Structures are given as C-alpha cells and as structure tokens.
Amino acid sequence: xxxxxxxxxxxxxxxxxxxxxxxxxxxxxxxxxxxxxxxxxxxxxxxxxxxxxxxxxxxxxxxxxxxxxxxxxxxxxxxxxxxxxxxxxxxxxxxxxxxxxxxxxxxxxxxxxxxxxxxxxxxxxxxxxxxxxxxxxxxxxxxxxxxxxxxxxxxxxxxxxxxxxxxxxxxxxxxxxxxxxxxxxxxxxxxxxxxxxxxxxxxxxxxxxxxxxxxxxxxxxxxxxxxxxxxxxxxxxxxxxxxxxxxxxxxxxxxxxxxxxxxxxxxxxxxxxxxxxxxxxxxxxxxxxxxxxxxxxxxxxxxxxxxxxxxxxxxxxxxxxxxxxxxxxxxxxxxxxxxxxxxxxxxxxxxxxxxxxxxxxxxxxxxxxxxxxxxxxxxxxxxxxxxxxxxxxxxxxxxxxxxxxxxxxxxxxxxxxxxxxxxxxxxxxxxxxxxxxxxxxxxxxxxxxxxxxxxxxxxxxxxxxxxxxxxxxxxxxxxxxxxxxxxxxxxxxxxxxxxxxxxxxxxxxxxxxxxxxxxxxxxxxxxxxxxxxxxxxxxxxxxxxxxxxxxxxxxxxxxxxxxxxxxxxxxxxxxxxxxxxxxxxxxxxxxxxxxxxxxxxxxxxxxxxxxxxxxxxxxxxxxxxxxxxxxxxxxxxxxxxxxxxxxxxxxxxxxxxxxxxxxxxxxxxxxxxxxxxxxxxxxxxxxxxxxxxxxxxxxxxxxxxxxxxxxxxxxxxxxxxxxxxxxxxxxxxxxxxxxxxxxxxxxxxxxxxxxxxxxxxxxxxxxxxxxxxxxxxxxxxxxxxxxxxx
Numbered sequence: 001x002x003x004x005x006x007x008x009x010x011x012x013x014x015x016x017x018x019x020x021x022x023x024x025x026x027x028x029x030x031x032x033x034x035x036x037x038x039x040x041x042x043x044x045x046x047x048x049x050x051x052x053x054x055x056x057x058x059x060x061x062x063x064x065x066x067x068x069x070x071x072x073x074x075x076x077x078x079x080x081x082x083x084x085x086x087x088x089x090x091x092x093x094x095x096x097x098x099x100x101x102x103x104x105x106x107x108x109x110x111x112x113x114x115x116x117x118x119x120x121x122x123x124x125x126x127x128x129x130x131x132x133x134x135x136x137x138x139x140x141x142x143x144x145x146x147x148x149x150x151x152x153x154x155x156x157x158x159x160x161x162x163x164x165x166x167x168x169x170x171x172x173x174x175x176x177x178x179x180x181x182x183x184x185x186x187x188x189x190x191x192x193x194x195x196x197x198x199x200x201x202x203x204x205x206x207x208x209x210x211x212x213x214x215x216x217x218x219x220x221x222x223x224x225x226x227x228x229x230x231x232x233x234x235x236x237x238x239x240x241x242x243x244x245x246x247x248x249x250x251x252x253x254x255x256x257x258x259x260x261x262x263x264x265x266x267x268x269x270x271x272x273x274x275x276x277x278x279x280x281x282x283x284x285x286x287x288x289x290x291x292x293x294x295x296x297x298x299x300x301x302x303x304x305x306x307x308x309x310x311x312x313x314x315x316x317x318x319x320x321x322x323x324x325x326x327x328x329x330x331x332x333x334x335x336x337x338x339x340x341x342x343x344x345x346x347x348x349x350x351x352x353x354x355x356x357x358x359x360x361x362x363x364x365x366x367x368x369x370x371x372x373x374x375x376x377x378x379x380x381x382x383x384x385x386x387x388x389x390x391x392x393x394x395x396x397x398x399x400x401x402x403x404x405x406x407x408x409x410x411x412x413x414x415x416x417x418x419x420x421x422x423x424x425x426x427x428x429x430x431x432x433x434x435x436x437x438x439x440x441x442x443x444x445x446x447x448x449x450x451x452x453x454x455x456x457x458x459x460x461x462x463x464x465x466x467x468x469x470x471x472x473x474x475x476x477x478x479x480x481x482x483x484x485x486x487x488x489x490x491x492x493x494x495x496x497x498x499x500x501x502x503x504x505x506x507x508x509x510x511x512x513x514x515x516x517x518x519x520x521x522x523x524x525x526x527x528x529x530x531x532x533x534x535x536x537x538x539x540x541x542x543x544x545x546x547x548x549x550x551x552x553x554x555x556x557x558x559x560x561x562x563x564x565x566x567x568x569x570x571x572x573x574x575x576x577x578x579x580x581x582x583x584x585x586x587x588x589x590x591x592x593x594x595x596x597x598x599x600x601x602x603x604x605x606x607x608x609x610x611x612x613x614x615x616x617x618x619x620x621x622x623x624x625x626x627x628x629x630x631x632x633x634x635x636x637x638x639x640x641x642x643x644x645x646x647x648x649x650x651x652x653x654x655x656x657x658x659x660x661x662x663x664x665x666x667x668x669x670x671x672x673x674x675x676x677x678x679x680x681x682x683x684x685x686x687x688x689x690x691x692x693x694x695x696x697x698x699x700x701x702x703x704x705x706x707x708x709x710x711x712x713x714x715x716x717x718x719x720x721x722x723x724x725x726x727x728x729x730x731x732x733x734x735x736x737x738x739x740x741x742x743x744x745x746x747x748x749x750x751x752x753x754x755x756x757x758x759x760x761x762x763x764x765x766x767x768x769x770x771x772x773x774x775x776x777x778x779x780x781x782x783x784x785x786x787x788x789x790x
Contacts, residue, residue, distance in 0.1 A: 022061040023214070025051055025205075026075050027085040029066035030155035032180045033237045034086060034203075037066050047086040047203070049233045050103065050225070057224040060217070068154050070134040076208050083218060088136040088201040098215045102202030103222055103230060106174045108137060109193040113169040124148055130159050130171030137172045140199060157181060164190065172198060176238070305408040309393065312401050314339045314358050326386070326409060328379035343405065348373040348385055357390035361403045367391045376407070385410040495532045497649035501525065501562070504584065507538045508560050511545040515554040522561040528582050531649035532627040540623050540631070543616040544586050544642050551590030551640065559587040565645065576630055580648040587641040598633060664786060666693035670711070673697045674704040674736060675724040675752065684722070687779060691786075701731035705739050712744055720790060722773070725753035725760065734760055734767060741768045748789055752777075 027035040027047060035045045043064040055062040065081065066072075075081040077096055088106075089099050110124065125147065131138040133152035141148055151168060153159040160181040162168050171178075175193065182188045205222070207214045306326045309318035319334045327334070327342055334342050345354035360368045368390050375383040388407030392400045501523055508519060530537065548558055562584045569578035593601065602621040624631040629646040671693050673684050681697035688695040696718075698704040704723070711717055721740060723733030733751055740747045751764045754775035764772045771785045 022063060023082040023217075024063045024065060024080075025083045025085045026065045026067065026072040026081040028069040028072060028155065030157035031069070031086075031174075031177055032184075033176065035066055046104070046234055046237050049236075050230060051085055053225055053229060053233070054221045058217070058221040060221070069132060070154075073134060076206070079208065082207065082214060084206040086203040087206045089204055090136055090139055092139055093136075093206070096209050097206035098209055098211065100205040100215065100218050100222055102204050103225070104203045104234070105200060106176065106203060107200040108140075108172065108198045109175045109178075110198055111163070111171050111173060111178055111191050111193045113163070113166070114190060114192055116169055124170060127170040128168060130163060130168045132156050132159060132173070136201065137174075137198075141172065160185065160187075305406050307404065307406055308334075308339065308343065309404045310339045310358060310402050312362070314403075316342060317402065318404075322408075326378075326384060326407065327376065328382075339403075339405075344377045345374050345386075346377060346383070348375040348383070357388060357405055358403050361390040361392050362400065365392055365400060385414060387413065496534075497529050497531045498534050499527065499529050500534070500537065500582070501527050503534060503538060504541065504560070504562055507541045508545055508558070511542050512549060512558065515549055517549060517552060517554060518557050520557060520559045522559070524563045526564070527562055528564050528580055528648035530582060530627075530646050532646070533623075536623045537627070537646070540620040540644065541584070541586070543620045547616065548586065548588035548590060548640065552588055556589040556639075558589075559585070561585045564648075567645075574630060574632075574645070576645060577628075581629070581645045582648065584644040584646070585641065586644075587636060588639040590639045592636070592638060593633065593640050601633065602631075664691050664783060666691040666786070666790065669693040669720070669790065670716070670718045671695040671720050671722070672704060672708055672718040673722045674701060674727070674733065675699070675722075676727050677724075687782065699727075701727050701733070701736045705731075705736050708740055708747075709743060717744060717747070719748065720786075721747060721749045722752050723749060723769075725751060737768055750785060750789070 027043070029035065029037050031045070033045055034047045035043065038044045043066045048064050051062050051064060064085065065075075067075070072081070072084060073087075073096075076084050084097065086104070087093065087097070087099075124145065128149045128151050129141065130151050130153055131141060133154060138150065138152065141150060153162065156173055156177055159168075159171055159173065160178065163171055164185060164187050178193070179188070182191060205218050207218065304322065306323035307318065307320045308316055308323050310316050316334050316337055316339055319329075319331045321331075323329075323334070324331055329337075329342050339358045340356050343356070343358075345356070346352060347354060354374055357368060369388065374386060374388075376386045378384055386407050387410045388405060390403055390405045393402035393404055394400055504523060505521060508521075512519060545558065552558075562582060565581045565583035567574060567576050567578055567581060569576075601617050604618040621631050624644060624646070627646055629644065631642065631644050634641045634643055666688065669691075671684075671688055673681065673695055675681055675684075675697070676699050678699070681699070684697060685695060696707055698707065708718060708721065721737075723736050725733040727733070733753070737749050737751070740749065747768075749769050751761070751767075751769040751772045752775065753761055753772075760767055761772060761774070770789050773781065773785060
C-alpha cells in the first residue's frame with residue numbers, strides 16, 4: 001500500500017513535465033563563469049551546466065540561447081523564449097516575471113581602481129559609476145542611491161574593458177563574474193573591491209508573468225536537483241571554495257609559527273624575509289605617497305586661485321604659483337614664513353588693517369570669508385583687491401592642525417560689476433531719453449517756428465541778426481537732442497542728402513573755441529554731397545577734434561582738409577567699394593598714439609585717459625561704418641592723423657532755399673491739428689492765420705476725431721489733418737488716423753512726432769499718411785509739406 005501511494009505522488013509530480021517536449025532558456029552572453037559563449041559560440045558556464053542537469057532529470061530538451069542581457073529579458077517578455085536561466089528577484093522585475101525557488105547565491109561588490117584612495121563604506125558620491133544596463137545593480141543603485149551618476153554598458157565584458165582603459169574608475173558587478181573577466185584580461189592587480197557587500201542575491205529561474213504551468217514545470221525540475229549536485233558543478237568551474245583556501249593559508253601560517261618556535265634559525269630567516277617584505281611595502285607606500293604628493297602639487301598648480309596652507313602656529317607650509325603671482329612673494333621665501341607677514345590685508349577704502357583670516361579660522365574653527373573691500377598689500381607695496389575664504393585643516397579627531405586660505409584677484413569681478421552698473425545706467429538712460437527728447441522737440445518746435453514767423457515780419461537788420469542767433473542756438477539744441485536719442489532703444493538717425501562744406505568748418509571751430517590751437521583749413525568748395533545723418537557726421541568730427549585738443553593741451557596746430565576722392569578698388573588696403581567719396585583728413589601736432597595701443601583705439605571702453613569713457617572713437621568708428629564709409633588712423637611723423645571716407649550721396653541734393661510762407665494762399669481751406677503741447681497749437685494757429693486758412697486745434701484725440709466726424713457728416717470735411725503720434729492719457733495719431741480713414745478713405749493726413757524710433761514713422765504711408773513731419777520742424781519744412789499736399 002505504501003509503495004502504491006509513493007507511486008501516485010511520483011506520477012503527479014511528473015504529470016505536468018510530460019506535457020513539455022522542449023523549452024528555450026535564455027541568458028547573458030557576457031556573464032562568465034555562469035553564462036558565456038566559447039570560441040565556437042557554444043553556451044558554457046555554471047548556469048548552462050545546471051540546466052543541462054535539469055534537462056537530464058526531467059527528460060525535457062533545453063535549448064540554451066545566450067545574447068545581450070536586455071534582449072534576453074525582452075525575449076521572455078515577448079514570448080520569444082520560455083525561461084530566463086538565472087536572474088535576481090526584484091519588485092520591478094516581479095511585474096514582468098514569475099520566479100522559481102533560488103538555486104544559487106551571488107554577492108555583489110563595488111569595484112574600483114587601485115589608484116583611488118579614500119573610498120570607504122560604499123561612499124560613491126562624486127563618482128561616475130558603471131553598471132550593466134538592465135542588471136539588478138542598476139535598479140538597486142537608482143533606488144537606494146538616487147544621487148549617483150550612473151553610466152550604462154551593454155555587458156559586463158564591455159564594462160570591464162572600459163574600466164581597464166581608465167575611462168571609468170568605479171563600477172558595480174557580481175563578484176565572481178567581475179573577477180573572471182579581470183583574470184581573463186590579466187588585470188586582477190589593477191582593481192580592488194569593497195569589503196562591504198553591496199547586496200547578496202539568489203539566482204532564480206524566471207518565466208513570463210502568468211505562465212503558471214511552465215513555472216510549475218521549472219520548479220519541479222529544480223526540486224529533483226540536490227544542493228550537492230549544484231555544488232559539484234560550481235566546484236568544477238571555480239575550483240576549491242574560497243573558505244578552504246583561506247583556512248589552508250592560516251594553517252600554513254600556524255605550522256610556520258610552530259616551526260619558528262622550534263627552530264631558531266628558521267625564525268631568523270623568516271624574520272629577514274619579513275623585514276624585506278616590510279621594506280618593500282614601505283617603499284611602495286612611499287612611492288604612493290610621492291605620487292599623491294605629485295598629484296596634489298599638480299592640482300594646486302592647476303587651480304586658478306592662490307592657495308596658502310599653514311600649520312597651527314601660522315607658518316606657511318604650502319604656497320602655489322598663483323599665490324606667488326598675487327602676493328609678489330616667491331615660494332622659497334614664503335615657506336616657513338609667518339602667514340600674517342606674507343598675507344597683510346587692509347580695508348580698500350579706509351586703509352585700516354584687516355583681521356587675519358588665519359586668526360579668524362583658528363578662533364572659530366569654521367570656514368570664513370573676507371569682508372567686502374579687502375585689499376592685499378603685495379610685497380612691492382602695491383594694493384590688490386581680493387576675495388578669499390579660509391578653512392581649518394583638521395585631524396580625524398577634530399583637532400585643528402592648520403589653516404588653508406584660497407584667494408583670488410577681485411579686479412576682473414570689479415570690472416564686471418562696474419560694467420554691469422554702467423549697462424544698467426545706460427538702460428535707465430535709454431528709458432528716459434525718448435521721453436526727454438520728445439518733450440524738448442515739442443518746445444524746440446514752438447521756438448524754431450515762432451522765430452521763423454517773427455523773422456518773416458521784421459525788417460530791422462539788428463533785430464533780424466538777433467533772431468538769427470537765437471535760431472542758430474535753437475538748431476544747435478535740436479542737434480543736441482538728436483544726440484541724446486542715441487541712447488534711446490531702437491533709435492535710427494534720420495538720413496538725407498546734404499552738403500557738408502560749411503558744417504565741417506563750423507563744427508571744428510566750435511570745438512576749438514577758447515583754445516590756443518591754430519586751425520589750417522583746406523576744404524574743397526565743390527565737395528560731393530553726403531547721404532546720412534548730418535548730426536552723426538558732426539559727432540564724429542567733434543570726437544576726433546576734441547581728442548586732438550586734449551592731446552595738444554590747447555596749444556598747437558590742427559590741419560583739416562576735405563576733398564573729393566575716387567576709389568578704383570585697386571588699393572586693397574581700403575575696405576571700400578569702388579566709387580566716389582569725400583575724404584576728410586584731421587591731423588594734429590600732438591605727441592601721437594603709441595604703436596602698441598593703435599590696434600585697440602576703436603574698441604569700446606578702451607581709454608588711456610584716467611577718466612575717459614573709451615566710447616568716443618568706438619562710436620565714431622561705428623557711425624562711419626553705418627554710413628558705408630571707413631575711418632582709419634594713418635602713420636605720420638608727428639601727432640595723430642585720422643582720415644574719414646564717406647560715400648557720395650546717390651540722391652540729388654538741392655541747396656537749401658527759404659520757402660516763402662506768404663506765397664501760399666489757403667483761403668477757405670480747413671485744417672485740423674492734434675497736439676498735446678499748447679505752445680505748438682498756438683504757433684500753428686498763427687502760421688495758418690497768415691495763410692488765411694481756418695484751423696481747429698485739439699489736445700485730445702477723441703475730440704479731434706469727433707470734430708472731423710462732425711464736419712464730414714455735414715459735408716464740410718477738413719482739407720488737411722495733422723496728427724501728433726503720441727497723446728499722453730488718450731488715443732494718439734495712429735488710432736485717430738485709422739478712424740478717420742475708416743470714415744473717409746480719401747482723407748489727407750500728416751503724421752507729426754517728436755520721437756524717431758517708432759516703426760510707424762519709418763512706414764507712415766502704410767498707415768494712410770501722406771507725409772511725416774518730424775519735430776522740431778521749421779516753417780520752411782511745414783510750407784514744403786503744404787506745397788506738396790495741397
């Protein structure tokens with residue numbers, strides 16, 4: 001009866017196995033000695049032999065396929081294979097696989113290059129750690145040490161190869177597998193592994209999640225394999241167990257000790273051998289210490305900051321080359337010298353002696369920094385602004401045995417800070433420049449136009465001269481406002497064709513007024529006209545002449561010449577297109593410009609003057625380039641000589657002629673004028689009254705539009721509309737113009753503005769305006785537009 005019962009159990013055990021004829025087992029092709037491909041690409045290893053035994057026990061054929069680890073896992077997930085031959089269990093993997101009982105245990109360690117010191121208690125912070133992609137080690141490290149920087153490899157073989165090259169110094173792997181590959185490449189002596197086990201895991205077989213029937217077959221097969229049979233397979237691949245080797249070593253040592261006790265001469269021999277061995281070890285340690293010291297010195301010399309280390313008494317023990325450069329002390333002089341003698345600091349502004357960072361660190365035992373505005377007194381007595389920090393050097397017991405000071409020259413940072421302040425000031429200036437220019441242009445419009453009206457009604461010569469002087473001053477103020485607009489964002493100068501003969505002479509004389517400098521002019525009377533900004537060209541002349549005046553200290557000779565110049569393009573020295581130019585030459589009798597700084601004079605912020613901005617020549621160079629010209633410094637025997645090339649205007653330029661206001665008759669013409677400035681509205685009332693025209697002026701856009709709408713509906717529309725672009729607190733010219741055009745597409749409108757950086761000013765015709773009148777404008781400019789439109 002008992003035999004029958006056992007038979008029934010045995011039949012039940014094998015009932016499921018009988019259903020399977022063949023299973024496909026997959027594994028990692030680079031996981032020796034557990035799984036790997038031999039020279040003939042045949043699977044070999046501990047796991048392969050265990051599965052061969054499993055096949056023998058169950059009678060089920062096993063096809064063992066080896067590939068990259070990730071592909072092996074995917075093969076089982078996708079149903080392309082049946083079983084993962086050997087895998088660690090994890091919660092993440094449990095989502096995709098069902099696991100058999102464990103059949104072997106493997107410990108995992110941290111491996112690192114023997115060149116690395118100080119790696120303790122699995123502290124991997126700061127290192128890039130190599131792992132096999134898809135391996136349990138990757139999942140474990142990401143979960144437990146999320147701060148680590150991991151580098152993935154397709155296989156343990158690839159990982160070990162890269163580690164041998166030194167491209168990665170720390171990696172994690174299963175100890176027996178890593179040791180196999182290190183032995184394979186004869187690099188066992190190049191790496192160490194941690195005493196602490198990172199984790200110890202058991203190998204399981206695994207099937208696709210939910211395949212309970214196959215899992216049962218696998219489990220039943222492993223139940224038939226004894227631990228002794230697995231140990232035998234492992235022993236065949238790895239030799240004697242490590243614990244036995246360990247015991248044999250200590251057994252030999254024990255026997256040796258007994259023999260030493262018995263035989264004194266053996267003791268002497270062994271003692272000599274031990275001394276030799278110890279000496280060798282000490283020599284190796286000294287060599288390692290020397291290498292460490294060399295690396296430390298290289299590191300210190302590579303640091304861009306000065307580094308000074310002291311002992312607890314304040315004597316300097318370390319001094320790098322940057323510290324030499326900053327302090328003015330040589331290393332040999334500084335070593336052994338008192339820190340406070342070499343590193344003397346004061347307050348940069350008050351000159352008061354500063355507190356020694358060495359004393360501060362020693363007293364507080366903490367990292368400290370210098371106060372703001374600290375200057376180091378160099379050995380030569382010069383003061384150098386510095387930034388620094390100090391930290392204590394402590395033993396493992398916390399005893400302070402010295403101080404390390406790290407410091408650097410603060411001059412570049414100060415320059416950056418000053419530059420930032422400068423840029424912030426320019427940014428602020430750009431925000432207000434447009435507004436200031438707009439307000440000034442409104443006032444200048446009223447002044448210039450009213451002066452013009454007065455001049456047309458005065459016959460007295462003296463009064464006319466006085467008004468002309470006021471008018472010239474107003475136009476000078478207009479130029480100053482245009483220069484202020486340089487600081488406004490997106491500003492572009494107004495360019496037109498003009499003759500520069502008289503203006504060149506006037507500009508030079510204006511800058512030299514009140515000085516003792518003699519000017520020699522040689523200006524051709526038939527100079528080509530220029531196309532550009534007259535104000536900006538004058539700014540270039542002023543900058544060059546002003547520099548000459550300062551260089552000659554208000555006493556000397558300045559030669560100014562101007563002539564037409566035709567450039568054929570054969571002289572490659574000039575970066576100009578072939579064509580017609582005017583050539584302006586300004587030569588002073590000053591000390592000249594030294595050769596070593598000539599190539600820097602057009603760079604922004606470069607200046608040899610103590611309080612110079614370094615912008616004059618840089619701005620001048622940019623202005624000339626914007627006019628498609630060229631500014632150069634040429635060699636002379638004495639002084640400095642600048643030559644300016646400006647292209648001839650391609651448009652036809654007429655000589656300015658005074659428009660006659662009274663030639664116009666605008667009787668019965670209706671004019672609408674919108675402007676927020678009362679002075680301008682009053683001036684326009686006077687001007688159009690002289691022309692017998694009817695004009696309505698408005699300060700608000702809404703009122704102006706309502707008036708136009710009312711007149712249009714009454715079939716008495718305005719003949720011409722002037723609209724100021726910007727009306728504070730209300731709708732401006734653009735919006736009013738859009739409404740008027742919607743009501744009457746044939747309306748004639750002129751855009752008026754004191755700004756010059758608006759898109760609409762450059763494209764006013766797109767918005768339905770016939771013309772654009774830029775403030776400040778004169779009566780001549782107003783009459784010119786009236787003649788063109790009405």
